[in-house]
Amino acid sequence: xxxxxxxxxxxxxxxxxxxxxxxxxxxxxxxxxxxxxxxxxxxxxxxxxxxxxxxxxxxxxxxxxxxxxxxxxxxxxxxxxxxxxxxxxxxxxxxxxxxxxxxxxxxxxxxxxxxxxxxxxxxxxxxxxxxxxxxxxxxxxxxxxxxxxxxxxxxxxxxxxxxxxxxxxxxxxxxxxxxxxxxxxxxxxxxxxxxxxxxxxxxxxxxxxxxxxxxxxxxxxxxxxxxxxxxxxxxxxxxxxxxxxxxxxxxxxxxxxxxxxxxxxxxxxxxxxxxxxxxxxxxxxxxxxxxxx
Amino acid sequence: xxxxxxxxxxxxxxxxxxxxxxxxxxxxxxxxxxxxxxxxxxxxxxxxxxxxxxxxxxxxxxxxxxxxxxxxxxxxxxxxxxxxxxxxxxxxxxxxxxxxxxxxxxxxxxxxxxxxxxxxxxxxxxxxxxxxxxxxxxxxxxxxxxxxxxxxxxxxxxxxxxxxxxxxxxxxxxxxxxxxxxxxxxxxxxxxxxxxxxxxxxxxxxxxxxxxxxxxxxxxxxxxxxxxxxxxxxxxxxxxxxxxxxxxxxxxxxxxxxxxxxxxxxxxxxxxxxxxxxxxxxxxxxxx
Numbered sequence: 001x002x003x004x005x006x007x008x009x010x011x012x013x014x015x016x017x018x019x020x021x022x023x024x025x026x027x028x029x030x031x032x033x034x035x036x037x038x039x040x041x042x043x044x045x046x047x048x049x050x051x052x053x054x055x056x057x058x059x060x061x062x063x064x065x066x067x068x069x070x071x072x073x074x075x076x077x078x079x080x081x082x083x084x085x086x087x088x089x090x091x092x093x094x095x096x097x098x099x100x101x102x103x104x105x106x107x108x109x110x111x112x113x114x115x116x117x118x119x120x121x122x123x124x125x126x127x128x129x130x131x132x133x134x135x136x137x138x139x140x141x142x143x144x145x146x147x148x149x150x151x152x153x154x155x156x157x158x159x160x161x162x163x164x165x166x167x168x169x170x171x172x173x174x175x176x177x178x179x180x181x182x183x184x185x186x187x188x189x190x191x192x193x194x195x196x197x198x199x200x201x202x203x204x205x206x207x208x209x210x211x212x213x214x215x216x217x218x219x220x221x222x223x224x225x226x227x228x229x230x231x232x233x234x235x236x237x238x239x240x241x242x243x244x245x246x247x248x249x250x251x252x253x254x255x256x257x258x259x260x261x262x263x264x265x266x267x268x269x270x271x272x273x274x275x276x277x278x279x280x281x282x283x284x285x286x287x288x289x290x291x292x293x
Numbered sequence: 294x295x296x297x298x299x300x301x302x303x304x305x306x307x308x309x310x311x312x313x314x315x316x317x318x319x320x321x322x323x324x325x326x327x328x329x330x331x332x333x334x335x336x337x338x339x340x341x342x343x344x345x346x347x348x349x350x351x352x353x354x355x356x357x358x359x360x361x362x363x364x365x366x367x368x369x370x371x372x373x374x375x376x377x378x379x380x381x382x383x384x385x386x387x388x389x390x391x392x393x394x395x396x397x398x399x400x401x402x403x404x405x406x407x408x409x410x411x412x413x414x415x416x417x418x419x420x421x422x423x424x425x426x427x428x429x430x431x432x433x434x435x436x437x438x439x440x441x442x443x444x445x446x447x448x449x450x451x452x453x454x455x456x457x458x459x460x461x462x463x464x465x466x467x468x469x470x471x472x473x474x475x476x477x478x479x480x481x482x483x484x485x486x487x488x489x490x491x492x493x494x495x496x497x498x499x500x501x502x503x504x505x506x507x508x509x510x511x512x513x514x515x516x517x518x519x520x521x522x523x524x525x526x527x528x529x530x531x532x533x534x535x536x537x538x539x540x541x542x543x544x545x546x547x548x549x550x551x552x553x554x555x556x557x558x559x560x561x562x563x564x565x566x567x568x569x570x571x572x573x574x575x576x577x578x579x580x581x
Contacts, residue, residue, distance in 0.1 A: 008485060009403035012395035013395075016393075019451070020411060023418075023452040027425070027430060030429040102567075105324070107563075110564070112531055113515070114534060119333070123333060163326075163327065226515070277420075
């Protein structure tokens with residue numbers, strides 16, 4: 001009996017084992033190994049130590065892309081969480097036409113990053129989009145040229161990203177708010193606590209796990225950011241919107257530089273582990289503590 | 294006028310609340326920003342090319358050029374890309390979810406010593422950016438001769454979809470009361486029966502949430518498809534759309550018609566199943 005149990009469970013886990021070992025560990029080992037070689041189009045076995053890493057960190061493009069993904073990630077995830085929470089709180093105030101508003105704020109999440117990028121590229125394109133329309137109405141000096149402006153292009157990406165993702169946070173937060181018992185509201189109102197304080201001090205902590213799940217879903221997308229950049233700015237103007245994922249893809253397939261690309265990939269993995277692991281560990285301990293109670 | 298005076302009252306109240314008026318105004322402004330791109334695409338998709346250039350982007354089309362949709366469909370080869378997208382999504386999404394659910398059940402409910410390290414590995418897997426594995430996966434797929442084939446793209450998709458789904462389902466399955474499965478176990482039911490008869494039905498909300506999420510993600514996936522599907526006959530919709538954009542850059546009417554056709558299936562699925570999506574995702578997160 002016992003043996004049979006483990007056999008069927010092992011069978012159920014077989015595909016996932018395969019994925020874990022072959023895909024995660026195998027490819028990672030392969031990548032790290034190659035990052036110490038001088039591989040170009042084909043993998044080579046000439047080891048060059050940390051030369052690829054030195055080259056990587058002397059590349060202005062790589063440094064710019066690291067900085068960009070940091071700015072984008074913080075503002076995108078933060079913006080989505082903040083705006084999503086505010087929208088949910090507003091909808092929670094028993095506003096009229098709630099379902100219409102919900103649909104309006106949610107529909108962008110069904111759009112791919114490619115489509116989001118293309119749309120906002122036109123909207124912010126000076127000769128076609130909003131700028132041209134406002135000017136044709138008579139305001140000749142109106143300027144909205146984010147996608148072609150070196151200093152503002154990265155914020156154009158953030159705007160497009162928040163437009164796409166805030167609705168997801170909103171529906172998740174709203175579902176959480178609807179789950180909060182009426183008693184808590186009553187008690188807080190009797191104590192004379194202002195509405196905004198109730199949201200910040202009572203409701204926000206209770207939504208923690210749900211918001212963390214939403215934040216994780218968004219953050220997982222940040223490091224992979226590629227499609228939206230290709231569709232919107234293609235990394236330009238200059239290096240203003242280069243991102244690491246694009247750097248790696250370009251070096252893999254465009255420039256045929258396997259060694260440099262795998263070095264970049266390795267740095268990216270290390271960065272992700274350093275940022276995410278402590279956060280994950282904290283969440284794990286937190287849920288463990290709750291389970292013990 | 295009655296419409297407005299109605300709108301500014303909380304439901305079930307007769308007084309006009311000034312807070313609510315301010316909220317409404319801020320809200321409507323934001324909603325306008327949110328809906329502007331939609332208006333822009335729909336309007337442009339219905340304009341002939343000469344009208345696009347001659348008029349403001351936000352003026353409604355004077356005569357509806359539905360021909361844009363037909364022209365874009367044919368020029369962009371959308372029958373091929375849509376077909377490929379459907380084949381890949383219909384095979385990948387249920388299969389991936391089934392594998393994840395089995396694994397999550399085994400991890401959560403069958404005590405084995407190996408479970409902990411495997412689960413840790415999956416948590417690690419959810420954090421990995423897939424570009425890290427793109428080069429080796431491309432080489433592997435190439436070595437098996439699977440470039441430009443359905444299995445060649447479906448297998449990597451499966452690999453990248455599984456960790457997050459296992460993670461969420463594991464949390465949900467762990468929270469299912471022991472008594473439920475223990476009783477069936479004593480009656481002699483096998484693990485597979487318990488999985489199929491008890492766990493799949495109770496986790497239907499989470500499963501449908503993951504199904505929707507995965508459907509939209511697979512339908513819209515771009516980077517991996519770009520690498521593995523190089524033959525235009527094997528392209529999926531996002532690839533077709535990007536190519537259309539670079540090839541017919543100045544045909545704005547047709548381009549926007551193409552966008553609408555690409556987005557429509559995912560948007561419909563998403564808005565129709567919104568409710569399940571939210572309840573499933575939050576129940577999974579809260580019980581984690």
